[in-house]
Structure formats: C-alpha cells, structure tokens
Amino acid sequence: DAGVIQSPRHEVTEMGQEVTLRCKPISGHDYLFWYRQTMMRGLELLIYFNNNVPIDDSGMPEDRFSAKMPNASFSTLKIQPSEPRDSAVYFCASSLVTSGATDTQYFGPGTRLTVL
Amino acid sequence: DQQVKQNSPSLSVQEGRISILNCDYTNSMFDYFLWYKKYPAEGPTFLISISSIKDKNEDGRFTVFLNKSAKHLSLHIVPSQPGDSAVYFCAASYTGTASKLTFGTGTRLQVTL
Numbered sequence: 001d002a003g004v005i006q007s008p009r010h011e012v013t014e015m016g017q018e019v020t021l022r023c024k025p026i027s028g029h030d031y032l033f034w035y036r037q038t039m040m041r042g043l044e045l046l047i048y049f050n051n052n053v054p055i056d057d058s059g060m061p062e063d064r065f066s067a068k069m070p071n072a073s074f075s076t077l078k079i080q081p082s083e084p085r086d087s088a089v090y091f092c093a094s095s096l097v098t099s100g101a102t103d104t105q106y107f108g109p110g111t112r113l114t115v116l
Numbered sequence: 117d118q119q120v121k122q123n124s125p126s127l128s129v130q131e132g133r134i135s136i137l138n139c140d141y142t143n144s145m146f147d148y149f150l151w152y153k154k155y156p157a158e159g160p161t162f163l164i165s166i167s168s169i170k171d172k173n174e175d176g177r178f179t180v181f182l183n184k185s186a187k188h189l190s191l192h193i194v195p196s197q198p199g200d201s202a203v204y205f206c207a208a209s210y211t212g213t214a215s216k217l218t219f220g221t222g223t224r225l226q227v228t229l
Contacts, residue, residue, distance in 0.1 A: 004159070031215050033215075033217075035219075039221075040221075041118075041221065042122075042205065042219050042220055042221030042222050043160070043205060043207075043219035043222075044219075045216065045217065045218070045219075048215070048216065056216065091159050091160070093159070095215050097215050103215055104150075104162045104165075105162070105215065105217065106162075107152075107159030107160045107161065108159050109157065109158055109159050110157075110158075110159055
C-alpha cells in the first residue's frame with residue numbers, strides 16, 4: 001500500500017489567496033483526520049470524518065477553513081482567504097477503527113504551507 | 117488549554133544510554149495513550165501504546181509507563197541509538213471518541229555518538 005498521500009508537499013501563497021490541500025487515505029480505512037502542526041501548539045486536530053461524514057470539526061480555527069470528503073478515497077482542506085498565521089505543516093491521517101477502540105492512525109508526509 | 121503536555125522541548129542523550137521522555141495529561145477521562153515518532157519531512161509514525169488498565173507496556177527497546185494517579189506517562193528507550201533521533205509526540209484518547217487523539221507539543225530527542 002502506498003500509505004496516505006498528500007499534495008502538494010509544499011505550498012507558498014500570498015495572503016488573501018485560496019489554498020486547497022488534498023489527501024488520499026489508505027484504501028479501506030474508515031476514518032480520516034486533518035491536523036495542523038505548529039511549534040507552539042504541536043499537533044492540533046482540525047476535523048475528522050467517519051465514512052466520509054464529518055464527525056467533529058471543533059478544531060477548525062475559523063470559518064475561513066473548510067473540509068470535504070466527497071468519497072472514501074479523497075478529502076480536501078480549503079483555506080479561503082489565507083493569512084500569514086495559517087503557515088504551518090498540515091497532516092492528513094487515516095485509520096480503520098474496530099469495535100469502537102482507538103486504533104493506530106497512519107499519517108501522510110504533510111503539506112508545508114507558507115502564506116506571505 | 118493544553119490537555120496533553122510535554123514540558124521538555126528537547127533532550128540530548130548519549131548512544132547506549134537510556135532516554136526518558138515524559139508526558140503529563142489533565143483530562144482524567146483519557147484511557148488510552150500513544151507515542152508517535154516523527155522524522156523531518158515525514159509524517160508521525162506510531163511507536164507504542166498503553167491502555168489505562170495497564171501500567172507498563174514493552175516493545176523491544178521501547179517501554180511506556182503509565183501512572184494514572186499522577187496523570188503521567190513516560191517513554192523509555194534502552195539502549196538509545198542514533199536512529200532514535202526524532203521528535204516524539206505523546207497522544208491520548210478516551211472511550212467514546214473512537215480514534216480522536218489529543219497530542220502534546222513534542223520532544224526533540226538527539227542521540228549523540
């Protein structure tokens with residue numbers, strides 16, 4: 001298996017522009033997570049999906065952030081408009097949860113976003 | 117409010133010695149704890165976990181200890197190797213939130229020759 005795939009790996013944009021980050025989870029996994037990593041706050045959970053349905057988006061910082069999962073093999077995280085404080089590394093992760101237990105999450109390589 | 121805390125941002129240990137990474141949590145509902153390891157330019161990878169019904173879990177050179185009364189866990193690496201140099205994240209979850217993890221800020225471990 002190729003693992004979790006994220007694109008692009010690096011994104012540099014100007015303040016006010018729309019940014020779209022993409023994720024392909026591991027085939028067969030039923031949970032998908034979006035995280036943001038910063039030095040100050042570590043890894044923050046932004047939103048997660050179960051069977052393509054958003055379950056908890058309480059970590060999404062503002063209305064400028066939105067996420068979708070149109071099918072089991074694809075998800076996007078969109079920031080519109082982007083601001084310099086959104087600069088961070090964004091990770092996507094997926095897992096297969098059995099019996100309601102906490103199962104291992106598999107992370108993608110991340111997208112390093114820089115907003116100028 | 118940081119519910120999972122890793123108060124040491126960095127740690128340096130000599131090769132062959134023991135590395136001890138610490139993690140504290142504030143939410144008493146957490147009942148499952150994990151450690152992830154992260155190399156530069158890669159995503160975190162799962163290392164070891166422990167359920168709250170145990171106080172120790174061992175996997176090769178890695179052992180995690182849980183002290184529920186102190187709301188503290190630690191990761192021991194014995195012996196430490198240069199390839200262990202990475203950022204280590206502690207994470208926690210609780211029953212009913214299937215797979216939702218709360219992560220700490222990470223500790224950067226440097227194993228020197």
